Amino acid sequence: MAALSTTLPLNRDSVFWAHKVVKNHVHRTPAVTNQTLSELASTPRAVEDLEGTRFAGRTPAKPTLRLWFKCENLQRIGAFKVRGAFYALHKLTEEPGWLEGGGKEKGVVTHSSGNHAQALALAARENGIKAHIVMPEISIPAKINATKGYGANVVFSGSTSVEREAVTEKVIAETGARLVPPYDHPDIMLGQGTLGLELQDQVESSIASSVNSAGQTLRGVYEASANKKKGNVQGLDAIITPCGGGGMLSGVALSCEGTGIRVFGAEPSFQGADDAKRGYESGERVPTVSSLTVADGLRTPLGVHPWSVIYERRLVSGMFSVTDEEILKAMRLVYERMKLVVEPSACVPLAVALFDEDFRALAEKEGGVEGWDLGLVFSGGNVAVDSLGKLLAGEK
Amino acid sequence: MAALSTTLPLNRDSVFWAHKVVKNHVHRTPAVTNQTLSELASTPRAVEDLEGTRFAGRTPAKPTLRLWFKCENLQRIGAFKVRGAFYALHKLTEEPGWLEGGGKEKGVVTHSSGNHAQALALAARENGIKAHIVMPEISIPAKINATKGYGANVVFSGSTSVEREAVTEKVIAETGARLVPPYDHPDIMLGQGTLGLELQDQVESSIASSVNSAGQTLRGVYEASANKKKGNVQGLDAIITPCGGGGMLSGVALSCEGTGIRVFGAEPSFQGADDAKRGYESGERVPTVSSLTVADGLRTPLGVHPWSVIYERRLVSGMFSVTDEEILKAMRLVYERMKLVVEPSACVPLAVALFDEDFRALAEKEGGVEGWDLGLVFSGGNVAVDSLGKLLAGEK
Numbered sequence: 001m002a003a004l005s006t007t008l009p010l011n012r013d014s015v016f017w018a019h020k021v022v023k024n025h026v027h028r029t030p031a032v033t034n035q036t037l038s039e040l041a042s043t044p045r046a047v048e049d050l051e052g053t054r055f056a057g058r059t060p061a062k063p064t065l066r067l068w069f070k071c072e073n074l075q076r077i078g079a080f081k082v083r084g085a086f087y088a089l090h091k092l093t094e095e096p097g098w099l100e101g102g103g104k105e106k107g108v109v110t111h112s113s114g115n116h117a118q119a120l121a122l123a124a125r126e127n128g129i130k131a132h133i134v135m136p137e138i139s140i141p142a143k144i145n146a147t148k149g150y151g152a153n154v155v156f157s158g159s160t161s162v163e164r165e166a167v168t169e170k171v172i173a174e175t176g177a178r179l180v181p182p183y184d185h186p187d188i189m190l191g192q193g194t195l196g197l198e199l200q201d202q203v204e205s206s207i208a209s210s211v212n213s214a215g216q217t218l219r220g221v222y223e224a225s226a227n228k229k230k231g232n233v234q235g236l237d238a239i240i241t242p243c244g245g246g247g248m249l250s251g252v253a254l255s256c257e258g259t260g261i262r263v264f265g266a267e268p269s270f271q272g273a274d275d276a277k278r279g280y281e282s283g284e285r286v287p288t289v290s291s292l293t294v295a296d297g298l299r300t301p302l303g304v305h306p307w308s309v310i311y312e313r314r315l316v317s318g319m320f321s322v323t324d325e326e327i328l329k330a331m332r333l334v335y336e337r338m339k340l341v342v343e344p345s346a347c348v349p350l351a352v353a354l355f356d357e358d359f360r361a362l363a364e365k366e367g368g369v370e371g372w373d374l375g376l377v378f379s380g381g382n383v384a385v386d387s388l389g390k391l392l393a394g395e396k
Numbered sequence: 397m398a399a400l401s402t403t404l405p406l407n408r409d410s411v412f413w414a415h416k417v418v419k420n421h422v423h424r425t426p427a428v429t430n431q432t433l434s435e436l437a438s439t440p441r442a443v444e445d446l447e448g449t450r451f452a453g454r455t456p457a458k459p460t461l462r463l464w465f466k467c468e469n470l471q472r473i474g475a476f477k478v479r480g481a482f483y484a485l486h487k488l489t490e491e492p493g494w495l496e497g498g499g500k501e502k503g504v505v506t507h508s509s510g511n512h513a514q515a516l517a518l519a520a521r522e523n524g525i526k527a528h529i530v531m532p533e534i535s536i537p538a539k540i541n542a543t544k545g546y547g548a549n550v551v552f553s554g555s556t557s558v559e560r561e562a563v564t565e566k567v568i569a570e571t572g573a574r575l576v577p578p579y580d581h582p583d584i585m586l587g588q589g590t591l592g593l594e595l596q597d598q599v600e601s602s603i604a605s606s607v608n609s610a611g612q613t614l615r616g617v618y619e620a621s622a623n624k625k626k627g628n629v630q631g632l633d634a635i636i637t638p639c640g641g642g643g644m645l646s647g648v649a650l651s652c653e654g655t656g657i658r659v660f661g662a663e664p665s666f667q668g669a670d671d672a673k674r675g676y677e678s679g680e681r682v683p684t685v686s687s688l689t690v691a692d693g694l695r696t697p698l699g700v701h702p703w704s705v706i707y708e709r710r711l712v713s714g715m716f717s718v719t720d721e722e723i724l725k726a727m728r729l730v731y732e733r734m735k736l737v738v739e740p741s742a743c744v745p746l747a748v749a750l751f752d753e754d755f756r757a758l759a760e761k762e763g764g765v766e767g768w769d770l771g772l773v774f775s776g777g778n779v780a781v782d783s784l785g786k787l788l789a790g791e792k
Contacts, residue, residue, distance in 0.1 A: 030426070030610045073735045074610070202611075213611050214426045214470070215598075332781065339469045339737040339777035381735035385728065389785040 001178060002091040002098070007186040010309060012257045018087045018190040019197050025086045025126065029071045029195075030213045031202035031375075035220045036337050041065040041353050042221065042371070050357065061360035064371025065353060066225055068206075068236065070199045073342050073381030077146075080195055080248060080379050081119035081182070087191030088180055089123045098178075104129045106176035111157070111164040113139040114297060115380055116182035121150035132171045134164055140384065183247030184303030193251025196239065199375050200261065204235040207373075228370045237367065238262040239375035240349035240359075243276045243319070244298035246306025248379065253315035262366075264359070265310065266348040267321045268293035274321035276302040280311055281319070294324045294394065297345035297380065320359045322351040324394070330354060332392050334378075343383040344391070349376040397574060398487040398494070403582040406705060408653045414483045414586040415593050421482045421522065425467045425591075426609045427598035427771075431616045432733050437461040437749050438617065438767070446753065457756035460767025461749060462621055464602075464632065466595045469738050469777030473542075476591055476644060476775050477515035477578070483587030484576055485519045494574075500525045502572035507553070507560040509535040510693060511776055512578040517546035528567045530560055536780065579643030580699030589647025592635065595771050596657065600631040603769075624766045633763065634658040635771035636745035636755075639672045639715070640694040642702025644775065649711035658762075660755070661706065662744040663717045664689035670717035672698040676707055677715070690720045690790065693741035693776065716755045718747040720790070726750055728788050730774075739779040740787070745772040 008014035044060040072080040089108070092098060107130030110120050117133045124131035131152040135144060136159040148154055157167035171177055181188065206212045207225045218225065228234060239256065243249040243265035253263040267274045271291035279285045279302060289301045302310070310316040327344055330351040334342050352359050353374060363372050383391075404410035440456040468476040485504070488494060503526030506516050513529045520527035527548040531540060532555040544550055553563035567573055577584065602608045603621045614621065624630060635652065639645045639661035649659040663670040667687035675681045675698060685697045698706070706712040723740055726747035730738050748755050749770060759768050779787075 027612045029612075078735060215609050216423045216425075335737050335781045339474060341731050341735040341737060385731045386785045386788055389782045392782055 001088055001180055001185050001187060002095040004186070006091060006095055008190065010186055010189065010254055012254055014190050015193040015197055015251065015255045019194040021090045022083050022086045022191055022194050025123070026082050027075055028198055029074045031068050031070050031199055031206070032214050032338075033206075033212050033216070033218065033222055034067060034069065034338055035222070037333060037350070038065060038067045038221045040333075041067055045355075045357075055357040058357050061357055061364045063360045063363035063367055064369070065363060065367070066221055066371060066373045067353065068199070068203050068373060068375045069338070070195055070375060070377045071340065072195060073340060073346060073378045075380075077115065077118040077122055078380055078382045079115035079119065080192055080377070081115040082122060083194050084183075084188035084191035084247060085116070085119040085123035085180070087194075088185065088187045089127050089129060091187045092178060093127065102176075103178070106130070106178070107132055108180045109134065109168055109171045109175070109177040110180045110182065111135070111168045112182055113143060115382055117143070117147050117152075118150060120180055121147050121152035125151045130177070132175065132177050134167045134171065136164065142384070183245030183300070184305050186305055188247045189251040189254065189305060189309065191251065192248040193255040195248070195377065196252035196255030199239065199377075200236055200255070200259065203373060203375065207234045224371065225373050228373070235373065236261050236375050237372040238264065238363070239377070240264045240266050240352055241377040242295070242298055242345050242348045242379050243267050243302070244345070245300045246276060246302040246310055248377070249316060250306035250309035252377070253309055257315060262317045263315065264352070265316055265319045266352045267319065268295040268298055268324060268327060268348060269321035270294070270324045273298060274319075276310070277319035277321050279307070280316070283311075285311070294391070295327055295345040295348055297343065298348065318362070320352045320356045322348060322356055326351040326355040328392055328394055340378070341381045341383065341385070342378050343380050346378040346380050397484055397576055397581050397583060398491040400582070402487060402491055404586065406582055406585070406650055408650055410586050411589040411593055411647065411651045415590040417486045418479050418482045418587055418590050421519070422478050423471055424594055425470045427464050427466050427595050427602070428610050428734075429602075429608045429612070429614065429618055430463060430465065430734055431618070433729060433746070434461060434463045434617045436729075437463060441751075441753075451753040454753050457753055457760045459756045459759035459763055460765070461759060461763070462617055462767060462769045463749065464595070464599050464769060464771045465734070466591055466771060466773045467736065468591060469736060469742060469774045471776075473511065473514040473518055474776055474778045475511035475515065476588055476773070477511040478518060479590050480584035480587035480643060481512070481515040481519035481576070484581065484583045485523050485525060487583045488574060489523065499574070502574070503527055504576045505530065505564055505567045505571070505573040506576045506578065507531070507564045508578055509539055511778055513539070513543050513548075514546060516576055517543050517548035521547045526573070528571065528573050530564050530567065532560065538780070579641030579696070580701050582701055584643045585647040585650065585701060585705070587647065588644040589651040591644070591773065592648035592651030595635065595773075596632055596651070596655065599769060599771065603630045620767065621769050624769070631769065632657050632771050633768040634660065634759070635773070636660045636662050636716075636748055637773040638691070638694055638741050638744045638775050639663050639698070640741070641696045642672060642698040642706055644773070645712060646702035646705035648773070649705055653711060658713045659711065660748070661712055661715045662748045663715065664691040664694055664720060664723060664744060665717035666690070666720045669694060670715070672706070673715035673717050675703070676712070679707075681707070690787070691723055691741040691744055693739065694744065714758070716748045716752045718744060718752055722747040722751040724788055724790055736774070737777045737779065737781070738774050739776050742774040742776050
């Protein structure tokens with residue numbers, strides 16, 4: 001990464017600057033609507049459905065929610081991670097002395113078996129920079145091949161974080177490569193936040209023109225979006241994003257600063273993967289997570305830089321967590337009703353909107369009769385299709 | 397259906413008329429591009445890959461193909477069938493005497509366990525018309541529930557066509573309902589053809605503006621679309637659609653009449669499901685099909701009315717058929733590379749573009765150095781997600 005001293009201040013203007021850079025390299029992914037899921041989200045759950053859950057005995061909330069899905073599963077490499085990667089490498093190439101010091105040849109390095117690996121490999125190739133990706137030997141061949149396919153040098157390591165970091169250090173010592181972490185850096189946060197700006201703009205334009213960004217006319221429940229009287233601008237009232245390391249959540253929160261749009265984070269609760277929620281509520285960041293939640297992109301602890309935005313500056317209004325069963329239920333609905341391929345992590349915000357009575361009660365209270373236009377981020381679509389049936393069966 | 401005497405002539409103007417009707421009821425589904433699949437389609441296959449196939453010993457063709465996918469999997473009810481259903485019911489309501497004779501109460505009837513059942517149920521509900529849907533008792537509960545969910549009266553029958561038709565006749569005798577067949581009627585053909593008009597318009601607009609209908613900038617191979625010198629208009633050179641009963645294929649062919657855009661049909665070859673191809677080549681329509689091809693939407697024989705357009709008027713330039721293995725290979729690419737949920741039948745045109753050397757040689761010869769902008773219709777996305785893994789494993 002570029003030196004911290006070169007990063008722009010963490011505010012909305014800086015996200016606009018980051019967008020000027022990344023928009024030339026990434027897709028402006030569509031923000032789509034869905035009548036059926038919005039109706040479902042706006043229907044109170046049955047009292048029986050709450051039995052046996054953490055909401056047993058509650059009166060089901062009655063929010064009115066019009067859902068807007070930002071389809072980063074349709075992004076290059078199939079996930080939002082390219083935004084941060086392209087912006088981080090741009091900043092690196094601008095760092096005084098980096099290019100002259102042979103930076104492109106020395107390259108960049110990261111350890112990841114997931115979307116960040118492919119994102120960095122792609123961004124490095126398009127910037128003419130060498131990329132070293134440290135991956136566990138046990139990574140599935142499809143991911144290894146995809147990363148190699150973007151021209152990266154794949155270096156194998158053991159699977160523990162200690163083993164991975166040791167190999168990464170070795171690569172740095174031997175090549176002089178610069179480390180590009182997956183989320184805990186201001187440049188990454190600003191890069192990921194660009195999807196928040198696009199979503200805001202797309203929802204405003206869609207409501208103004210009555211046509212969504214996939215060219216479909218707004219009908220049914222969405223007709224109410226244009227009649228909403230609150231504030232001066234028609235558009236989003238709130239956004240929920242997945243939260244793993246917090247790079248995207250903090251970036252999206254920055255993209256909404258001063259707009260009145262409330263931003264929430266969504267996590268899996270399985271085996272303590274709700275570290276950000278626990279930290280947010282206790283006031284102390286939880287530095288480690290060890291969970292095998294089905295939302296495999298969200299098994300990481302919140303980073304220090306994201307924490308400063310999410311908690312210390314309170315740019316995130318609340319954290320919610322859902323069970324793996326709820327995540328898979330939401331995922332099935334996306335496949336069956338939206339015909340989109342999404343990975344489990346991408347479905348966590350929808351699970352919150354549909355199944356978390358705390359969130360739903362809040363949305364009912366604050367949205368009132370007019371309801372909320374609610375943005376949900378589909379963060380990625382990289383899932384092994386062969387195992388989809390088995391994965392979804394885990395729901396029962 | 398409305399009486400045949402009331403149908404418009406089978407030509408392009410009539411498809412425009414049908415579009416005026418259906419566009420108020422259906423989505424203008426996006427026409428999207430895909431860089432990776434276009435590059436793959438434009439790469440000659442390896443000689444070894446042709447070994448053991450019907451193309452063994454051939455020199456692999458070298459077409460240049462820029463693919464444009466019409467996403468009817470994102471259509472209402474998840475398939476293009478709503479277009480024909482809405483248009484057919486509109487024509488019925490306009491038939492002299494139908495309304496006065498209690499037509500809405502007598503209703504409409506069809507026998508189908510697939511997309512046509514849901515399409516007719518939805519279109520009937522929105523027109524205030526009763527719908528009776530005859531379904532085999534062995535239909536999967538999800539399909540039965542979906543059809544009931546649209547307010548239709550589901551009537552069960554045995555699974556053979558004789559049993560289904562007997563029950564349908566009984567419903568007609570008891571209720572006076574009008575039969576709405578799934579494909580073999582001019583109104584259905586004109587309705588389905590409306591997707592062809594949209595696709596033509598979307599590709600032209602995308603090339604003119606350099607932005608596709610999902611808002612993504614045209615890059616890479618698609619930059620050549622704007623530089624093509626043939627003809628007066630930038631846009632599609634050819635379209636391939638799936639062919640089951642032929643309603644959509646004949647409708648799309650009508651939508652292209654006089655434009656110079658060539659239209660091709662794609663079928664599965666398994667167990668003789670390539671009836672339309674065999675009929676087209678022998679000059680005699682094949683009236684029955686009994687195949688368990690994985691492309692379950694295409695197990696039907698070509699209808700009489702579609703045949704007149706496809707073969708007798710030669711508005712279709714050729715028929716191609718692919719193996720179930722090729723269909724599933726194409727399907728896997730769509731899930732992995734496009735992140736879209738599609739049913740097997742929807743992937744048959746892509747399989748032709750990628751794997752049929754006869755088609756590829758033709759496209760090389762006729763497209764020349766500039767290549768073809770080729771439209772492919774994703775006809776639907778209704779697939780049981782639980783069985784996806786097993787389905788795709790059938791590939792091996």
